[in-house]
Amino acid sequence: MVRYTVRRLLQAVPLVFGASVVTWILIHAAPGDPIVALAGEDGDAGYYAMMRERFGLDRPLHEQFFVYLGRLVQGDLGFSYRQNRSAVGVILDQLPATLLLMVPALAIATVIGISVGTLAAARKNSTLDNSARTATLLGHAVPVFWLSQVLLLLFALRFDWFPVQGRNDARTDYEGLRAVLDVAHHMVLPVVALVTVYVPPIMRVTRAAVIENLDEMYIRAARARGQSRRRVLIRHALPNAMLPIVTVIGSQIGFMFAGSVLVETVFAWPGLGRLLLSAILARDFAIITAMLLMLSVTIILMNLITDLVYSLLDPRVRHGT
Amino acid sequence: MRRLSLLSAILAFTLLAASCGDDDEPVSQPAAEEPAAEPAEEPEPADDEPAAEEPSAEPEPEPAAEEPAEEPAVEEPAEDPAPEPEAVDDSVRGGTMVIALSDDPGHFNPGITTGFNVHAVTGSMFNGLVELDDNANPHPDLAQSWEVSEDSTQYTFHLAEGVRWHDGEPMTSADVKFTFENILLEYHSRTRGGLSGILESIDTPDDTTVVFNFTQPYAALLQRLNSTEAPILPKHVYEGVDDVQTAAANLTPVGTGPFKLESYDIDNEITLVRNDDYFKEGLPYLDRVVMRVIPDQNTQVLALEEGEVDYIWRVPGGEIERLRGDDSITLHGVNSGPGGGFCIPTLTFNSDREVFDDLRVRQAIAHAINRDQMLAQVIFGQGRVATGPINSQMAFAYSDDVTTYAYDVDRANALLDEAGYTSDATRFTIDLLVFSFGDFPKYGEVMRQNLAEVGIDVEVMPLDRSAFIPRVFGERDFDTNIISYCNNTDPSIGVARMYISSNIGDIPFSNGAAYVNPQIDELFDAAASTPDVARRGELYGEIQRILTAELPYVWLLETRFTAGSGANVSGLQANSGHVAETAYFEE
Numbered sequence: 083m084v085r086y087t088v089r090r091l092l093q094a095v096p097l098v099f100g101a102s103v104v105t106w107i108l109i110h111a112a113p114g115d116p117i118v119a120l121a122g123e124d125g126d127a128g129y130y131a132m133m134r135e136r137f138g139l140d141r142p143l144h145e146q147f148f149v150y151l152g153r154l155v156q157g158d159l160g161f162s163y164r165q166n167r168s169a170v171g172v173i174l175d176q177l178p179a180t181l182l183l184m185v186p187a188l189a190i191a192t193v194i195g196i197s198v199g200t201l202a203a204a205r206k207n208s209t210l211d212n213s214a215r216t217a218t219l220l221g222h223a224v225p226v227f228w229l230s231q232v233l234l235l236l237f238a239l240r241f242d243w244f245p246v247q248g249r250n251d252a253r254t255d256y257e258g259l260r261a262v263l264d265v266a267h268h269m270v271l272p273v274v275a276l277v278t279v280y281v282p283p284i285m286r287v288t289r290a291a292v293i294e295n296l297d298e299m300y301i302r303a304a305r306a307r308g309q310s311r312r313r314v315l316i317r318h319a320l321p322n323a324m325l326p327i328v329t330v331i332g333s334q335i336g337f338m339f340a341g342s343v344l345v346e347t348v349f350a351w352p353g354l355g356r357l358l359l360s361a362i363l364a365r366d367f368a369i370i371t372a373m374l375l376m377l378s379v380t381i382i383l384m385n386l387i388t389d390l391v392y393s394l395l396d397p398r399v400r401h402g403t
Numbered sequence: 404m405r406r407l408s409l410l411s412a413i414l415a416f417t418l419l420a421a422s423c424g425d426d427d428e429p430v431s432q433p434a435a436e437e438p439a440a441e442p443a444e445e446p447e448p449a450d451d452e453p454a455a456e457e458p459s460a461e462p463e464p465e466p467a468a469e470e471p472a473e474e475p476a477v478e479e480p481a482e483d484p485a486p487e488p489e490a491v492d493d494s495v496r497g498g499t500m501v502i503a504l505s506d507d508p509g510h511f512n513p514g515i516t517t518g519f520n521v522h523a524v525t526g527s528m529f530n531g532l533v534e535l536d537d538n539a540n541p542h543p544d545l546a547q548s549w550e551v552s553e554d555s556t557q558y559t560f561h562l563a564e565g566v567r568w569h570d571g572e573p574m575t576s577a578d579v580k581f582t583f584e585n586i587l588l589e590y591h592s593r594t595r596g597g598l599s600g601i602l603e604s605i606d607t608p609d610d611t612t613v614v615f616n617f618t619q620p621y622a623a624l625l626q627r628l629n630s631t632e633a634p635i636l637p638k639h640v641y642e643g644v645d646d647v648q649t650a651a652a653n654l655t656p657v658g659t660g661p662f663k664l665e666s667y668d669i670d671n672e673i674t675l676v677r678n679d680d681y682f683k684e685g686l687p688y689l690d691r692v693v694m695r696v697i698p699d700q701n702t703q704v705l706a707l708e709e710g711e712v713d714y715i716w717r718v719p720g721g722e723i724e725r726l727r728g729d730d731s732i733t734l735h736g737v738n739s740g741p742g743g744g745f746c747i748p749t750l751t752f753n754s755d756r757e758v759f760d761d762l763r764v765r766q767a768i769a770h771a772i773n774r775d776q777m778l779a780q781v782i783f784g785q786g787r788v789a790t791g792p793i794n795s796q797m798a799f800a801y802s803d804d805v806t807t808y809a810y811d812v813d814r815a816n817a818l819l820d821e822a823g824y825t826s827d828a829t830r831f832t833i834d835l836l837v838f839s840f841g842d843f844p845k846y847g848e849v850m851r852q853n854l855a856e857v858g859i860d861v862e863v864m865p866l867d868r869s870a871f872i873p874r875v876f877g878e879r880d881f882d883t884n885i886i887s888y889c890n891n892t893d894p895s896i897g898v899a900r901m902y903i904s905s906n907i908g909d910i911p912f913s914n915g916a917a918y919v920n921p922q923i924d925e926l927f928d929a930a931a932s933t934p935d936v937a938r939r940g941e942l943y944g945e946i947q948r949i950l951t952a953e954l955p956y957v958w959l960l961e962t963r964f965t966a967g968s969g970a971n972v973s974g975l976q977a978n979s980g981h982v983a984e985t986a987y988f989e990e
Contacts, residue, residue: 114869115877118911122517125592126599127910136648165669166510166649175669234705246706252501252672252693253711350697350706352670360506360698365869 087390094382099154101378105371106150110143119364120163137163150371159375160368164361169368173354173376179249180353182265183345184338187273191280192331196320198281199288204315206293214285221282230275230348237271244271247350272349276342280334287330291323298322324395332388336381498988499691500972501712503703507670507696511656513634514582515590515648522631523716524673524694526980528569528658529634532560532579532613533625537738537978538796539745539892541625545574545635545659546613555620555934562611566682568637569656569663576607581638586647594632597623597896620932622939626892630980635659661687661984670696688974688987707732707967714975714982718967720783720842726967735966735977738796744964744978745794745890745897748846750957751875751915756882758831765954767818769808771857772850774959781845782962789958791947792898794890796961799936802944805951815857830858833882836875839865846885846959877909879917887962888912894943895931902950903927918955 121133134140138149153160158168165172202211238246245251249268256264295301296319304314343355354373361369506520513525533541533549546560566574583605587594601621606614615624627633637657644650656664659682662675673694677687695712697703700719706712708729718726718734726732738744750772752759759765774788787795791805824830835850837843847863854861861883866874874880891897900906904919923946930942950956966977974985 112870113874114867115873116869118872119869122515122592123912125910126596127908129592129595130910161649162509164509165507166653172669179671231701234702238709239705242709246709246711247697247702248695248711249671251711252695253499347698348702350695350699350702352668352696356670356698363867363869 087386090386090389094379094386097382098375098379102154102371102375103151105374105378106147106367109365109367109370110146114365115139116163116365116367119366159372162361162366162369164364164366164369169372172357172369173372176352176354176357179351180338180346180355182249183269183272183276183351183353184342186269187276188280188331188334188338190273191277191284194277195281195284196288196327199285200292200315200320202285203289203292203296203319204311211289214289218282218285221278224278225344226275226279226342227344227348229278230272230345233271233275234348244268249351272345272351275345275349279342279345283330283334284327287326288323291326292319295319295322321395325392328388328391328395332384332391333381336384337377338380495987495990496688497690499693500689500714500983500986500988501693501695502714502982503697503706503712503716504673504694505696505698505700505703505716508673510653511664511667512636512647512650512653513630514586514636515653517591517593517631522980523982524675525634525656525658526630526660527662527675527692527983528656528660528664529630529636529980530659531630531633531635531980532562532628534979534981535626535629535892538798539626539738541628544630545579546628549625551624551934553934555622555932556617558615558617558624560613560615562613563682564611566659567680568639569658569678570637570640571680572637572639573610574635574637574659575610576613577610578638579613579635580605580607581642582636583633586636586641587633590647591633593891593896594627597627620934622931622934622936623893623895626896629892630660632892661981662689662692665691672696683984687984689983692983704967707969710969713972714966714968716966718965720781720785720965723783723785723965731970733968733970733972735968735975737964737966737978744892745796746887746962746964747789747792747794747890748842748885748887748959748962749792749901750850750959751881751884751886752955752957753879753881753883753915754917754955755879756833758833758882761822762954763818763822764824765957766808767815767822767857768854768859769954769957770811770818771815771859772853772957772959773810775810776853777846777849778960781842781849782960785963785965786960789961791951791958792901792956793894793943793947794961797890797894799940800894800943802940802947804944805947807951808954808957812856819857819859824858826858828858829860832860832862834862834864836864836866836871836881836884838871838886839867843885843887850885872911873909875915876911876913884915885959886912886915895927898943899927899931901956902946916955918953920949920953923949 117130117134117139120137121130125133131140138146141149150160160169161167162169162172198214202208202214205211234246237243245268250256250261250264251268254264292315296315301314301318304318305311309317342353343359345351346353346355347359357369358373360366361373502523504520504523508518508520508524510521511525511528513522513529516522530545532544532546534544535541543563545562545566547563549558549560551558560579562574562576562579568574583594583602588599588602589595601617601619603616603618606616608614617624640652640657641647641650644652647653654667661678661681661683663678665674665676667673675692675694677690681687695706697706697712700717701722703712703715704718704722704726707715708726708731710731723734726734750768752765752768754760778784778786778788790803790807793801795801795803819825819830835847837847844863844865847861847865851861851863871884875884875886888901889897900912901914901916902918902920903914903924904921905924906913907917907919926942926946926949930939930946933939933942966975968975968977971989972986973989974987976982976985
C-alpha cells in the first residue's frame with residue numbers, strides 16, 4: 083500500500099510538470115496582452131516599453147518560458163500583476179472562502195445524491211424515481227447563474243429571508259457566535275445553488291450503479307436467504323455500487339478548488355472562481371498558471387485518493403485481481 | 404488517461420473563458436468592473452442634468468483668494484460653488500456607509516495606476532492639489548489657492564496649513580515635489596504621458612509653496628491635479644523604497660484624506676475609518692466606510708434595494724426607470740469621478756483599409772447608423788447623440804457648428820453607389836471589433852442591422868479587453884471597432900490622443916484610425932498651450948469642424964453615468980474621488 087502510494091506520487095511529478103508547461107503555452111498562445119491591466123491607460127510609448135521591460139514582457143516568448151520554468155523548479159509560481167504580490171499568496175488567501183462554500187455544498191449534495199439515488203434505484207420507475215430523474219434533468223439543464231438570480235429575487239428580495247451578497251454583513255462587525263451565524267446566514271443561498279449543481283451527477287451514477295448491482299446473482303442469493311429488501315439494499319447493493327460513486331465525488335472535489343465562477347460572482351462571494359475569472363480577463367498570467375497548476379495537483383491527488391479508497395472498499399482491487 | 408482528459412478539459416475551459424469571457428459570465432458585466440484595468444475608456448459618465456438630483460451640491464461661499472498682488476493671476480481658485488454640503492448638525496455624525504466596488508483593487512497606491520477600482524478606494528484616503536467639480540472646474544483641496552503666470556508657464560500653489568499624514572507626520576511641499584518627480588512622472592501612465600515632456604522643474608521655496616515651471620505654455624494643468632490624476636503621496640514612506648510598484652507600503656496606505664485604512668480582506672471588503680485629524684474642519688461625518696466587492700451589477704442593484712449597500716457607482720441603464728420609482732433610492736447623474744469622464748463611444752475606421760480611403764464610404768456609414776436607435780436600445784436614453792469628438796458637457800471647448808450626419812438610408816445608398824459599390828445584394832463585408840462586456844456587443848448588433856440595410860455586411864467580433872487592445876493598437880488587424888473614448892477633464896488630455904499623428908502605434912487607446920493631418924496636429928498643439936480660454940474654445944471649434952468633415956471616426960453617443968444611493972444618505976460627492984468626504988446619514 084505504501085509502496086503503491088509512493089510509486090503513484092512519483093508518477094505524478096512528470097504529469098504535474100507537463101500540465102504546467104502545457105498550461106503556460108496555451109495561455110500565451112491565446113491572444114491577449116496584460117499591458118493595460120498592468121500599466122494603466124493613456125501612457126506614452128516610452129512608458130509602455132519601460133513597463134514591458136520591467137516585467138519581462140518584451141523578451142521573446144521562449145525566453146519568458148525558460149524564465150518561468152526556472153522559477154517553477156524553485157517553487158516560485160510568479161508575481162501577480164493585479165495584486166502586486168506573489169500569486170501563491172493571493173491564492174492561499176482566497177482558498178478558505180471557497181472551501182467554506184464548497185465543502186458543505188458537496189457534503190450535502192453527497193448525502194442527498196446517494197440517498198435519493200439509492201431509493202430511486204430500489205423503486206425503479208416509481209413516482210419517486212421519475213420525479214428524481216426529472217429533477218436531475220432540470221438540475222443539469224438550468225444554468226446556475228439563472229437559478230442563483232431566481233434564488234436572490236425570491237428569497238432575498240421578495241421574502242427577505244436571506245441577504246443578497248457577501249460572506250458577512252458589511253455594516254456591522256459581529257463577534258463570536260453572532261459572527262458565525264452571520265456567515266452561515268450568508269452561506270445559505272449560494273450553498274443551495276451549488277447543491278443543485280452537485281446533486282445530479284452523484285444521484286444519476288448512484289441510481290445506475292445500484293440498479294446494476296440489484297440485478298446481480300448475489301442479491302438474489304441474499305434475498306433467498308431471507309434478508310430484508312432494506313438490508314440487501316444498504317448492506318449489499320450500495321457498498322458494491324460505491325466505486326463509480328466515489329469516482330464522481332472525487333472528481334468533484336478535485337474541481338472544488340477552482341471554486342465556482344458563476345455562483346461566486348452572483349452572490350459576491352470572495353472565492354477562487356472569481357479570482358481565476360478576473361485573472362483570465364486581465365491576463366494575470368502568474369495567477370492563471372498557478373491556479374491551474376494547483377488544480378491539476380489536486381485532481382491528481384484526488385485520483386490517487388480515489389484509487390486508494392477503491393482498495394479499501396473492494397478487496398479485488400487490493401489484491402490486484 | 405482519465406487524468407489527462409480532465410486536464411485537457413480544464414485547459415479547454417480556460418481557453419474558452421479567455422476567448423469569450425461573456426459566455427462564462429452571461430450576466431452583463433459592467434465596463435468599469437474589468438479587472439484592474441482602467442477607468443477612462445469605459446465608464447459611461449456624462450450627464451445632461453448633473454447635480455439635479457444631487458443633494459450635496461450646495462453652494463458654498465468662495466474661499467478667500469490669496470494671490471499676492473504682484474503676480475498677475477489669470478485663473479483664480481474656486482470662483483464656482485465648491486461641492487460641499489451645508490453645515491451638518493452634529494446629531495447626524497457617525498454611521499458606516501457601504502459602497503459597492505466591482506472588483507478588488509489589489510493595492511492602494513493611486514500614484515502608479517489609472518485603475519478605477521484603486522482610485523474608487525484611494526480617493527477617500529488621499530488628496531490632490533485640487534478637486535474638480537462635475538464640469539471639471541478646479542476647487543481647493545490640498546492647495547488652498549494658486550496663481551498662474553500670464554503666459555501659463557508657471558503655476559504657484561499655496562498648500563493648506565497644518566495638514567498631517569495619517570501617521571502624524573506633517574505634509575509639506577517636499578511631499579508634492581517628491582510625488583511628482585519620483586512617482587507620478589514615472590508610473591502614472593496618464594500624468595507621465597501628459598506632463599513629462601513639458602514640465603521643466605518643481606520648486607519648493609517654503610513648506611507650503613509649490614511652483615511648477617513649464618518649458619512651454621500649458622493650459623490644462625489644473626485639470627490634471629485632482630486625486631485621480633495626481634494624488635499626493637508621503638515622501639517619508641516612499642523615499643528610498645526600492646521599487647515603488649511592488650512596495651509593501653502600497654498595501655498600508657498613508658494619506659492625508661478623510662478616511663484611513665482599517666482592514667483589507669482581499670476580494671471581499673476594504674474598511675476605512677474616520678481620520679480624526681483631517682485638515683478640513685469638521686469633516687468627515689461618517690465613522691466608517693466599507694467598500695464591498697460585488698462583481699455582478701445586478702447583485703449590486705439588489706443589494707442597494709435591500710439596503711445592504713448605500714452607494715453604487717453605476718446603475719445599469721435597464722434598471723434606471725424601475726429605480727426612479729423607488730422612494731428608498733436616490734439616483735445621481737454625474738459626468739466624472741474616479742472613472743474618468745465625458746465619454747463618447749466611437750466607431751473607428753482603419754485608414755490602412757482601402758475601402759475607407761473614399762470619404763463617401765465613411766459618410767455613407769455615418770448616415771446609415773441609426774444613433775437614435777442606439778440611444779434608446781443600447782443605453783436606454785442615458786445620454787444623447789454625439790455631434791463630434793468633444794462632449795457637449797465640456798462647454799468651453801464644444802462646438803455644434805460642425806458637419807452632422809443624420810440617419811438617412813437613401814443618402815447612404817446614394818453615396819455608396821457614387822463610390823462605385825453598386826451591387827444589389829452585399830456591397831462589401833467589414834469586421835467590427837467590440838469589447839465582449841457591457842453595452843459594447845449591443846452597439847455592434849445595432850450597427851450590423853443598420854449597415855445591412857445599405858448592403859454592407861458587418862461581422863461583429865466581441866473580444867475581451869486584453870485581446871482587443873493588442874489586436875487594434877498593436878497588430879492593427881481590424882476594419883472597424885467601437886471604443887468608448889473619454890474626453891476626461893480637458894480635450895488636451897482625452898481628445899488629442901485619438902487624432903494627433905505622433906500618437907499612432909502600439910499604445911493602448913491612441914490614434915487607432917492612424918489618422919494623419921498636420922493641420923490638426925498644429926491646432927491641438929496650439930490649443931494646449933494657449934492660456935486664454937475663449938481662444939482655446941475657438942481652436943477646439945476649428946478642430947471639430949475639420950474632424951467632422953474628414954470623418955476619420957464616427958462619434959456615436961455621449962453617454963451618461965448614473966450612480967445610485969440609499970435615500971437616507973446625503974452629501975455624497977458622486978462626481979469626485981472624495982465620494983464620502985462630506986456624506987452623512989439623515990435621521
